[in-house]
Amino acid sequence: MKLRGNLVVLGFDGQRLSAVWGTVQKDRVRVRGWLTAERPADVDAADAEAMGVWVGQAIKEAGCSIRQCIIAVPRASVVLKRLSFPALAGGSDGDLPGMVHLQMARQLTMPLTGAAIDFVRLGAGSPSDGQPESTEVLAAALPGEHVAWCRTLAKSAKLRLRLVTLRGEGSATLFAQLSYTQDGPVLGVSVTAQGVELGIVAEGRVVFSRAIDIAPPTGVEDWPGFASRVVVEAKRTRMSYRGVGEIRDLVCIAVLGDDSLADSVGKTLGEELDLPWEAVRFPNAVELPSEMDATTRAGLAPLIGLLLGPAINRPTYDFANPRKAPDASASLRQAALAASLGLIIFGGGGWLIADQQRNALETKVTEAKRSYQSYAVRYLHQLRTEARIDHINAIREGNVEWVSHLGYLSQSMPPADQARLELVSGGVHSGVGFVEVGEDGSYINAKSLQSGSWIKNRVIEFSISGSATREVSDALRADLVASKVYLASTRGADVFNKFDYKLTTSATSPQDVLSKEHDEPKEGGES
Incomplete structure (x- = not known):
């Protein structure tokens, strides 16, 4: 789905609303306005209708008359999994949505009822050591109640919901160009009003990310302490990334923004992690208002990046309209309808027999599905239990003498x-x-x-x-x-x-x- 025209991007952290609106054209974005506002004490964040009324009124008072909206959800609300599948014949994605849903159902611990699952393709894995070429994807799942909350909020705000996506994808869009020029993963750092987002970007995609609730400093005297806390979390992110089996280590650090705080954080991270660092600024394709200061630009950068993504046709997650597996039984149903019509025309008796046979087959299919689901749950539970036990045994191997x-x-x-x-x-x-x-x-x-x-x-x-x-x-x-x-x-x-x-x-x-x-x-x- 291509997004063009006037769009407003909304971001929430429970206490604060951040919004950016502008015009999205092919290879160009013009930001026309922005808003940051504290949620009133009498508005419950869990009440989507009340939140929608407040949001609609707030952006209207700020001068925004745009009706199409994008809602950015924080990293803490989304489950990310990197999945690998055998190479698909002809490079087609036809079976990929179904494969992703099945794999996520096996690995997720949260209930899938109503959950929105979407994915983006990564670079294809090259064959090596006798292993066939593979298809790499980064899958994301958003709980169903969060999707419903976004839909209700947009409706109450009198907005047309076009996209619900991961806020970190906006930062990744801005980090992408730098990551393509590096010979390994890049640690992307984004300091926003909601906290700090740390994402590891490889080949233009966030392959590992963490969101840290660290309030930005209010004064220059607080910068060193803030930078030190970011360093600690960056080291944890680096260790966690290597702990999931990644072989390649970080090669550089990218800090989003061109203000003094971003410069302070970048220098401290570079010294502590012994890596080169670079400040990432907005590309020429983004036109910003002259009155938007550097601190505001840095804080709203992830939302502006979400406007840039549609302009350059960058694939992203869409929890409002996730990709679905093709209806494999459509041709079977069409054939059954055609056969039923022929049977009705040439003899009601034959139709009755066929109908009885069809009912019997459907009963068998239902029973088979029920049995499969029961055994699949038990099998998955057994695999998880064995993996946990093996993990504990590996950690408890002999100590150093x-x-x-x-x-x-x-x-x-x-x-x-x-x-x-x-x-x-x-x-x-x-x-x-x-x-x-x-x-x-x-x-x-x-x-x-x-x-x-x-x-x-x-x-x-x-x-x-x-x-x-x-x-x-x-x-x-x-x-x-x-x-x-x-x-x-x-x-x-x-x-x-x-x-x-x-x-x-x-x-x-x-x-x-x-x-x-x-x-x-x-x-x-x-x-």
């Missing part, structure tokens, strides 16, 4: 008159992944609950530093490398009479590696 590691490092050090160890520190970075074994024996991301299993990924890291001559330091490093217990690397520049090494290993104890080396047959010898 720190004393053994420290003892081994102590034994590896030169005599005290040759070297002095001044600092030893250690840590472990661990996580679990849901994988399956490929045809070549390597691990790949699991595509279903049936084929996958949980494994634990762990990296143990030590930092040792102290004083020693260059010859002793080099000998110490050579001994550590030769032991094959650790991977050793130098931290910082070489300094005379100092050493500073970083040691990494995956072994819980040095004995795991040493015993393995002892058991392996040596070249030219006996086992």
